[in-house]
Amino acid sequence: MAQYTPMIQQYLAIKQDYPDTFLFFRMGDFYELFFEDALLASRELEITLTGRDGGGEDRIPMCGVPHHAADTYIAELLKKGYKVAVCDQVEDPKEAKGIVRREVTRVITPGTMMEGKWLPDKENNYMVAVAWADGRSGVAACDMSTGEMYVTSLAASKQTVLEEALQYRPKEMVVCAVPRFSQTSIPQAELSLEELDAFAIDKQYGEQAKGLDLPMRQAVNALLHYIGTTQKRSLSHLRLIKRYDARQYLQMDGFSRRNLELTETIRDKSKKGSLLWLLDRTETAMGGRLLRRWLERPLRHLPELTARLDAVEVLKGDMLLRSDLRDCLDRVYDLERLAGRISYGNANARDLVQLRLSLEAVPELKRMLLATDTPVLIELAEGMDACTDIVSFLGQALVDDPPLSVREGGIIRTGYDSYLDKLHTASREGKTWIAQLEQSEREATGIRSLKVGFNKVFGYYIEVSKANIGNVPAGRYERKQTLANAERYITPELKEKEALILEAEEKMIELEYQLFVAIRSEIAAHIPRLQELAQRIASVDVLQSFATVSDERGYVRPQFSQQGEYRIEEGRHPVVEAMLEGEKFVSNDVHMDHDQRQVLLITGPNMAGKSTYMRQIALITVMAQIGCFVPAKSATLSVVDQIFTRIGAADDLAGGHSTFMVEMLETNHALQKATQDSLILLDEIGRGTSTYDGMALAQAVIEYIREKIGAKTLFSTHYHELTGLADSLSGVVNVHARCEERDGKLLFLHKIEEGKADKSYGIHVAELAEMPVWVIERARTILTGLEANGASHARDGQMSFDALWSSPAPVAATKEQPAVQLSADEQAILSELRELDLNQTTPMDAMLQLFAWKKRLKKE
Template sequence: MLIAYLSETQKRSLGQLTQISSYEPGQFMVLDPFTRRNLELVETVRERSKRGSLLWLLDRTETSMGARLLRRWIDKPLLQRSRIEDRLEAVDHLYNQYILREDLRMALKEIYDLERLVGRIAFGSANGRDMNALKLSLRQVPALKQLCGDSGSATLRSLAEATDVCEDLCSLIEDAVADDPPVSVRDGGIIKPGYHERLDELREASTNGKRWIAELEARERVATGIKSLKIGYNKVFGYYIEVTKSNLSSLPEGRYERKQTLANAERFVTPELKEKEGLILEAQEKMVDLEYALFTELREKLNAQIARLQKLAENIAEIDVYQSLAAVSAEHRFVKPELSDGYDLMVEGGRHPVVEAVMKDSAFIANGTELKKEGSSILLITGPNMAGKSTYMRQVALLSIMAQIGCFVPAERAALPLVDRIFTRIGAADDLIGGQSTFMVEMADIQVMTEKATPRSLIIIDELGRGTSTSEGMAIAQAVIEYVHDHIGCKALVSTHFHELAHLSESLPGLRNFSMAVQESGDKVHFLRKLIPGAADSSYGIYCARLAGLPGSIIDRAYGLLQGLEQASLSAVVGKGGVQTAAAEEARKLPHPVSKESPAEFASGLPGHGGGEIINDTVLQDDGGVVQLSIFGEDEMRPGKGTDDAMKTSGVRAGAPDPRMKEIMDALKSVDVMNMTPLQAMQLLNELKQKANRL
């Protein structure tokens, strides 16, 4: 059906279609369109440009057909270990042979796009310049074959043996086509002198006729004494003698036959001139027709050898891809992966290849990965926004793809199994045309994962369970993780902000908790980009909002609301029904830092409070109420003095912190102690002391 469609629409030869080959989906890793987009294999998500994609990093090819082949390899990573090993063997040899790699690159640089040229020949649209481009490309093939044949790589030697240099086709073009032919094949001048005897005769006749015209012009100037007399030609009137009107008086009467009158000149002909014109134009017309026929014959001869040229183009493209992968691997210090048919995936010092390549001002922080069938098939990754979770998960997927296309990988060591499918759920995106919300799109992606994934697959889910309420999101996230663990059994990387899911490691033996390391310094947070065992306890979302440039009033308000929500959550847990956490039990045993009395005595001394417990600076009353203890000292919150009275004394309304104290606290938080001089530290301490005395 496809061939019939092409025949109907193209209306010309389809000689470039020489064979139809079948393939099984099981021969290649399956990558759905969403996975290709999320992993940015051939274009970026935001800009939809090649720069910033995996293809952009790996593409050091010198030929257009090599670039297209590399893209096809990235789209279809292999699943046959023997074929992958053959590719890695060639890349490994070129990785360690810089001179050979450069020699190949220089030879490839002179080769034009053979696939396109062959298509134009088969399509009947190739011109003289296309033929010369093919000739120049074929001249480079013997040297390329010699370099591969003499190399120590079995894969490259095999390619050299299968390479047909097509020397006869190169000679055919060399003999027939002129070195600088015109663009159009119907204008003449496309066939070399000496290629065809009859064509040479016609060229001689045309040349002699033009020489006779030049001699006639010289004779007529002498005979008439008109130096500006000239003989010209156009397609309407043919050859003519032109005399300006100022010289018409010097022209002998009856010498020429008038042909055309112009504004400033008259044009004439003579019987002799018309006779020579017929001979010249006949020779030129026959010459152009003969040249076109000869060129068409040459094109048909090459068309009969399309299969040879296509095979040659494939071999050259493969050599080009090998040198490209080797050049990138050598430049970025990639290592040869160790492939296995097993389950376990082990990476030491893994890096994201593209992110590392675009980083200029700082070094990329490497992270290892260990996914084993027993004990760690699923990594549950928690941690802050902007800490590098998504980058880490993507790099694991990219390492598998790079290894299975036959490329070295960015790591110190990598032992990788063959992965049959990669599923990714990264980023938020809705489908307006399809009528699906962001959450619905996520659920649809996860449905495909649960249906298609096998134990040999790799699943990556970023921010599982977002897009709905917290309780529902956590419930769905836990259910999905349990299903992947119990029913699919494949390798999986799952990131989430639901820190409460960390307890799954207790019930799922194949799940391990990891987080991205964070270093806090005062009110500043430093993301260390390092994966460490254990669950995180904060997402630092408000801090990321500050980095994004939100107004300070919004940030301060968000922090205030967050503290209120956390306190409300604590009171809901321990303020009703006498429910106590382990932390509360420990906190009850410790005396409060601002009181010399025991926690119970201190709480019972507050007006209107018959006692209670103190947990994390909070008095939990017997009737379920909550009173936050002051950090301002015993004078404001001492037993026997009401909270409202203390607030009135300090000029602050009940329930709100003293703004003067907040000013002191903010000043302390913003101090960079390590970079202060002793004198600056003393001045700051004196200023804070004066502010405290005024409270």
């Protein structure tokens, strides 16, 4: 380092400890970046790259951002997955002897963001730790911005553990003591940690970790260690860890969450068009986040479900109460994140005013809830701490409209601190004296244009124009500055008052900051109270959101059967119905049980509504198990433990899997994990391979579900041969998406009815897609031949290829396509092909024959 200047040496020494992190190095009013950091940041942030002489042979690459705008640039880097170390000046440059001392005050990572402006209001910002101990895995999750912490342990496969961790949609993942995991195999993994000293951290966080088993404790240790080493400040707002059992909730794997579009759409990853979009009528940010958590973890505990539904029923039936609640909730700011910023030490005065305004709404909210006769709403209200002491304290301490900065003064209310009031009085009286000085000097000198001014360089001054200099009293004014058209003067009295005013203002600003920090620290001692209150208000917000949507959309309360019955009358797809914007959605019934109607085998053409029907049953199930009313005329459901879906086709090219392989993986996951209490949705299983391969797989899957699992299943297929299973396998029932042909055109009725479809209508769908007329006509001719030869109902496993070629191609010209005429050689080749026994032809023989035909046709 000797070749560099002392300042660059300081930078390099600090940078050594943060090699994989952008180092924002404070220099005056800017954060500067050097060397590789500057090169990369200039590209990522699109800022100007410059250079400076750092003492070496070459100029050092350099770029920078203003300190007051640094948050915006840091947020942009975090969105791109980078980490930022903020290196501040930790001593006054005026008092520094040599290079100003600098230290990294915090490391900001995607999972440790605290500022609300960096985070979506209604989304959590989780980081997750996974640990392995005693043959089990521990999963811990934390949202630094709200203080939430959750932990569980699983005796399960790697895939299940990852699904549990990724269910939080974490921005970062910490891996600790997991021998079977590798960082490259874990999506979103940002950091791997070695096994930590569990005893040392247990001692520090003993109360939080109390009662946790070893894998959970290891996961918590890893998480808290990582947070502590990056944030370098108090973590007091982190709540006592909430331990949970994943089996308490309805489980859905990543495939199912994606296919059902619970929180975002498959197409563009947006909220609009998802179930969350439909149900979110929350008024508070914390309510919006809780709604998302409920949606991602539906309940299985019937008493808790019943309590939620009771509350929704009361609120749904009382529009005036619901309206008043919404108005009251609208006055509540994000208490969770306010509490987090207060504890973290970066809340400003406006944050504390927002806290006071939020708390002032609590008594009215409690009064309305206590007036209901619903136990869950009364229990929520009774546990709400109105924090009247905090309201009173903040009302006495802070002005109603403070500035954004906490170092500009104007924060503390008059009467809160007597010394500060004296300083205010001194400053105010001094300014009044100066204002009077201008008038008195005009009268004394006769100079009507004389004025008293102020600037930061010279302080207060008396300004006289050049034309009036002769009227300046001799010996009374002291010249301070000469301008082109005026002279500026001072007097001993003016300098004395200036010193008093400036001293008072400097002391006021410093004292106000000290008082504010003390006020913030006082509020920080009440963080647990605020967090508990926030959770109760969020719960009320979600319940009123359910009631609002249910009332506006005409949803009904679901009933729950203990006998496994599943009966929905006139059910509707909630999101599709909402997106129709006034058009009527065709409702459908469903009836399933564990005995006679366990598997519904759904046939019918594409676009007839089979997938919509399947999804709506799953979404109605999810809505019921989060405590919301459902889109139906009536619904009696059984509590489901897991939902598995295989709907739609998609390659996983990054994972090296074809569409068919993805289909098989998702289907296998359902077969391996499902129980009698699960709900399985399978769409077109087996379509990615040959006809008989696919048909055999589909039938085997149905038989396995019926005989080995017993789960309620909706199985959509185009293999009409499978409809015969309803006659040979008990519990399998045929239903179909009804369509009608009118004037040769296909009309989709979107109605699911009993029985199998009479045909597939695939050619009709191709016609709707405006395929060439020649293709449509040729397909119909071939289909007629296949059906005449019984190929579509073959049971012996042999396809009649002769039927495929015995039908003459259409030769009549049409307006859209010219006639097709075969040459003599083409007709001869076609005859040979008809006589070819494909079952006896080897690939080599087929290739040689192909070359011979091409030669005869003189093809290149």
